[in-house]
Amino acid sequence: xxxxxxxxxxxxxxxxxxxxxxxxxxxxxxxxxxxxxxxxxxxxxxxxxxxxxxxxxxxxxxxxxxxxxxxxxxxxxxxxxxxxxxxxxxxxxxxxxxxxxxxxxxxxxxxxxxxxxxxxxxxxxxxxxxxxxxxxxxxxxxxxxxxxxxxxxxxxxxxxxxxxxxxxxxxxxxxxxxxxxxxxxxxxxxxxxxxxxxxxxxxxxxxxxxxxxxxxxxxxxxxxxxxxxxxxxx
Amino acid sequence: xxxxxxxxxxxxxxxxxxxxxxxxxxxxxxxxxxxxxxxxxxxxxxxxxxxxxxxxxxxxxxxxxxxxxxxxxxxxxxxxxxxxxxxxxxxxxxxxxxxxxxxxxxxxxxxxxxxxxxxxxxxxxxxxxxxxxxxxxxxxxxxxxxxxxxxxxxxxxxxxxxxxxxxxxxxxxxxxxxxxxxxxxxxxxxxxxxxxxxxxxxxxxxxxxxxxxxxxxxxxxxxxxxxxxxxxxxxxxxxxxxxxxxxxxxxxxxxxxxxxxxxxxxxxxxxxxxxxxxxxxxxxxxxxxxxxxxxxxxxxxxxxxxxxxxxxxxxxxxxxxxxxxxxxxxxxxxxxxxxxxxxxxxxxxxxxxxxxxxxxxxxxxxxxxxxxxxxxxxxxxxxxxxxxxxxxxxxxxxxxxxxxxxxxxxxxxxxxxxxxxxxxxxxxxxxxxxxxxxxxxxxxxxxxxxxxxxxxxxxxxxxxxxxxxxxxxxxxxxxxx
Numbered sequence: 001x002x003x004x005x006x007x008x009x010x011x012x013x014x015x016x017x018x019x020x021x022x023x024x025x026x027x028x029x030x031x032x033x034x035x036x037x038x039x040x041x042x043x044x045x046x047x048x049x050x051x052x053x054x055x056x057x058x059x060x061x062x063x064x065x066x067x068x069x070x071x072x073x074x075x076x077x078x079x080x081x082x083x084x085x086x087x088x089x090x091x092x093x094x095x096x097x098x099x100x101x102x103x104x105x106x107x108x109x110x111x112x113x114x115x116x117x118x119x120x121x122x123x124x125x126x127x128x129x130x131x132x133x134x135x136x137x138x139x140x141x142x143x144x145x146x147x148x149x150x151x152x153x154x155x156x157x158x159x160x161x162x163x164x165x166x167x168x169x170x171x172x173x174x175x176x177x178x179x180x181x182x183x184x185x186x187x188x189x190x191x192x193x194x195x196x197x198x199x200x201x202x203x204x205x206x207x208x209x210x211x212x213x214x215x216x217x218x219x220x221x222x223x224x225x226x227x228x229x230x231x232x233x234x
Numbered sequence: 235x236x237x238x239x240x241x242x243x244x245x246x247x248x249x250x251x252x253x254x255x256x257x258x259x260x261x262x263x264x265x266x267x268x269x270x271x272x273x274x275x276x277x278x279x280x281x282x283x284x285x286x287x288x289x290x291x292x293x294x295x296x297x298x299x300x301x302x303x304x305x306x307x308x309x310x311x312x313x314x315x316x317x318x319x320x321x322x323x324x325x326x327x328x329x330x331x332x333x334x335x336x337x338x339x340x341x342x343x344x345x346x347x348x349x350x351x352x353x354x355x356x357x358x359x360x361x362x363x364x365x366x367x368x369x370x371x372x373x374x375x376x377x378x379x380x381x382x383x384x385x386x387x388x389x390x391x392x393x394x395x396x397x398x399x400x401x402x403x404x405x406x407x408x409x410x411x412x413x414x415x416x417x418x419x420x421x422x423x424x425x426x427x428x429x430x431x432x433x434x435x436x437x438x439x440x441x442x443x444x445x446x447x448x449x450x451x452x453x454x455x456x457x458x459x460x461x462x463x464x465x466x467x468x469x470x471x472x473x474x475x476x477x478x479x480x481x482x483x484x485x486x487x488x489x490x491x492x493x494x495x496x497x498x499x500x501x502x503x504x505x506x507x508x509x510x511x512x513x514x515x516x517x518x519x520x521x522x523x524x525x526x527x528x529x530x531x532x533x534x535x536x537x538x539x540x541x542x543x544x545x546x547x548x549x550x551x552x553x554x555x556x557x558x559x560x561x562x563x564x565x566x567x568x569x570x571x572x573x574x575x576x577x578x579x580x581x582x583x584x585x586x587x588x589x590x591x592x593x594x595x596x597x598x599x600x601x602x603x604x605x606x607x608x609x610x611x612x613x614x615x616x617x618x619x620x621x622x623x624x625x626x627x628x629x630x631x632x633x634x635x636x637x638x639x640x641x642x643x644x645x646x647x648x649x650x651x652x653x654x655x656x657x658x659x660x661x662x663x664x665x666x667x668x669x670x671x672x673x674x675x676x677x678x679x680x681x682x683x684x685x686x687x688x689x690x691x692x693x694x695x696x697x698x699x700x701x702x703x704x705x706x707x708x709x710x711x712x713x714x715x
Contacts, residue, residue, distance in 0.1 A: 003306075003318040006477065006531045007299045013538020019300050027300055027482070031448045034483035037286045040279045040492070057502070116519040119433055135503040144517035148466050152459055170488045185515055186311045190449040192514060192521050193466070196507040201459040204499065205371035205389050206397055206417045208262040213418070214370060215425060215432070216459025216506065 036171050043134040043168030047231040050133045054166050055224070057136025061199030062212055063220040070225060071098075074160060075107040077223045082123065085219065087156055091123035092116075096145040099127050099160060116147040117154050124154035128161030128222070130173045135198055138222070139173045141181060142193035151195050157217035164228035170196070235353050235381065237586055239570035242593035249564040250685075255391050259565055262390060266556035269500025270607070276502070283493050288611045290486045291547035294478075298538070301447040301480045302529065308450025312512025314525035325530045326357040329439065329472060332526050333363050336470045338436035344454060344461030345369035346441025347385050347550060348474045348530060351572045351585075354439065365439070366431045368460040370424055377404045383566030385573060386498050386552045391565050394420070428460070438464035438522065442475035443549065444490065445527070448483045451511040452527055455494065455504045462506050471510065471522040476530050478546040484509075490549060493609035497551040533585040541620045545580050547610040554604035554614060560597050569594060576604035580617040588621055592630050595621035656695045664693030 011017055019027070043053060055065045066077045082089050090111035093099055104112060117124050127146050130139040138159055142148045151157060167173050181189045201216030212218060226232055238245060249255055274280045294301055306316040317332075319325035329352075333341060341358060343349065343365055355365040355376070367376040371388035375381065377400050382388030389397075398414045401423055414420055440461050442452040452473035454461045465471045481487050495501045514521040537543055555561040555575025566574035571582050571591065579594035595618035604614045625631060626639075645652040667673055667690025675683050682688070 001318075002320050002324060005320055006318055006529075006535055007302065009531070009535035010299045010302075010477070010538050013535060013540070013543070014296065014299070015539060019297065023297075024300060027297055028304075031304070031482055034448065034485040036485055037290070037489040038279055038282055040277060042277075061505075119429060137503055137507075142515075142518060142521060144515075144519060147519040148462075149520045152462050152466060170491070171485055174484050174488070183312075183515065185313060185512065186308075188308075188311075188449065190312070190451060190509070190511045192312075192510070192512055192518060194451075194509040194511075195462065196503070198501075198503045198505050198507075201457070201505060203370045203421060203458045205369070205374075205387060206420055207258070207392075207394055208265045208387060208390070209417055211418050211421045213425070214421060214458035214460065215368065215428060215463055 039169045039171060040134060043132075045168070047228065050168055051163055051166055051224075051228075051231045054131055054133040054136055057133065058199065058220075058222055059136075061136050062202070063136065063199045063222060065222045065224055067224045067226055070227065071102050072106070074102045074223055074225065075104050075110060078125065078158060079107045079110055081158065081221050081223075082156075085156065088122055091125050091158070092118070092121045092150065092154070093125040094127045094146050094150055096127035098162075099125065102160075117149040117152070119153060121154045123156045123158065124150040124217075126150040126157060126159045128159045128165060130165045130167055130176050131161055131222075132168070132170050132173050132196070133166055134169050137170070137196050137198045139177070140195045140197060141177060141191045142195075143191055148193050148195065151197060152216050154217055156219045156221065157200070158221045158223065160223045160225065162225045162227045163231045166228075166231065235350055235572055237571045237582075237590055239582060239586070239591040239594060242568060242570055242597060245568035245570055246564045246597070249568045254393060254396070255565050258391050258393050259562055261393075262387070263556065263562050266500070266552075270497060270553060270556065271500075273496040273500040273502060277492075277496065280493065280496065283489065284609055284611055287490050287493050287549075287609055288547060290481060290489060291549075291610050294481045294486070295538070295543065295546055298477065298480065301482055302477060304447040305445050305450055305480050305527075306529075308447065309512070309525070309527055310450075312450050312525070314450065314512045314527065317526060317528045319528060319530045319532075322352045322530070322532050325352045325474070325528055325532070326354060328528050329354055329474070330357060330361055330363075332470065332472055332524075333358065333437050334361075336437050336524070338363055338470070340364045340366060340431065340435050341437045341439055342432055342435040342464045342468065343367050343372070344438070344440035344456065344464040345372050345388065346439070346474055347382075347572060348441055348476050349439065350382060351532065352474070352530065354474070366428070366435070368428050368432065368464055369456070370421065370458060370460075373424055373428065374400055381567070381572070383574065384552060384555065385550055385575075385577075391567065432460075432463045432467050435464075435468045437470040437472060438466075438468040439472045439474065440465050442473045442479050442527075443494070444487045445475050445480040446482075446484055446487055446509070447480055449509070449511055451509040453487060453507065453509050455491070455507050457499070457501075457505045459506055462508055465508070465510055466521055469522055470524040470526070471513070472526045472528060473510065474528050474530065476532065477534050490610075494549055494551055497553040497607065497609040537584050542580065542584050542617055544612050545577070545584065545617060547612055548577055548581070549610060550577075551609055553607040553609065557603045557607050559599055559601060559603075564597075569597075576614040576618070577612070580612075580614055580621070583621050588625055588628070589630055592621070592625045595619075595625070653695070653697055657698060660691040660695045661693050664691045667691070
């Protein structure tokens, strides 16, 4: 059998048979409690600085951010952003309870459809699971209430993110996922898909010169809800 | 993929005479180097992270059989399928079978070097299935019926006017008088063309930067989002990965990701880093129904336990070729197979044989830049030397080289004679070259002087001068001790 042939060849190279039980147990233990490696110091800073670092990094990567005091201000922030970009005020929104709880009726001109994105959608509104300050990176795990196509198909991707979900390093984001997500199929924590998104889509394939707007969204806008008292700048 | 590696010398000669290629190399190469060094300067921990990256990959390789089996268990737990393939033939057959079962007519593809190596596109085409490359660089390469000239920038050898010309030739349904005023116009046209393909495809094929044993996930890293559309929209997702891609945990992959993008494009992090685990879950509104991982050996396991095992640490960032003076002079196609530059010069002889690819490890100035920028510290020059030794042992070099080496070895083993001979040579050349200070042609070294001048020796040898200066400054020598 091919599998055995490949594993056998690898073991011959390693000059051993299958791993002895105690060594395999050690490796299983390492996977059950994955050791963290070196975490860069840049994100290990007080909460307000962490948020500032996130915003700075998103903007460095050609994303934009609007900071709002509470979820009541989100509709105005979204409508204002779309108007400012001369974009239509209709969008497809993730069917997430936190997004549904936003008082959209305060901006009745926003046309909202819930569901996955289709090729014709110009604007998508996604729920931000977490964000990593280290590089301005959004963590977007798939779920029925957080469809993956919302990250990819629309020209403009808007993500609503709570400041309390901003972490320093990617490892902190994995910890949130490990702690909070339950995958019914595997009994583990990994959903079908986890996307780390850092800015809008781009390509440098033409003469190694960066151009925004390759196959994914041309614009990435984050509406950051300041729900974390510790995170507010003094 | 077919190889022209045996014709490296001819390839290189042609590359040096190719004005378009030379223009592209001159324009693009400095940008990669500058971006990497800026990204590295911005992360004080970068050097420590290189050590960690090396150690993670060494740990994974030392337990490769265990982590591959664990990976398979976890893929299956998530409802996915793993296909083990010893050879390129096996892998092509496995991919074709999955596509046939899915009744596939068109297949979208994310950029994957293993797919190039296996020749997936040609095999699908021969069997009536249309593969469509969706990475911008791969897309134009496919339109031009070429191969990638760089492992992360497939169209490295092309200039803007090449893009415009090809798009006008291929996209005949668009107005002939359209204007490409900026690079963005080229990008926008490709985006429009490929959008239809993404939506119509039955199967999406991607590579994998990493496989995660702990979760049974495949990881892709892209900037365009094409890989994500490829693995999200069709009914079936196939991830192609060679055996050495597996790492134990998400934390291990995360550490490697910190050095990957910085070494590759000089970004802190790529735009999209995506972990795929199995197919669509109950209640999911999107994502593929089926998830397959094709695990390919194709020569890797034979490197285990040899002096080339460390090459399997490679995370395909391309820093080595971006900093290589030889790659910078001849570009990627001259290397004649899938992997160019220093990593290719080590890997290609391992995978297709040193009899075919023996020129490649010789195409090095041994400046050592590749090793100094490698994020996982692969000793590339040392390995190229190993290949030279093997090539010598197997009598693969032309007779002239062997005779000259034997002549040199005769003198090198007799230091007195060696010094005498070099002193005479240096004195004679110093005398002859006194007027111009350099030679533009020399007997027996015409190949060398065809490309540059040899500075004339000043009449003395290093040994002689060193001995003289030692005698002249006994104080300095004592202080140094």
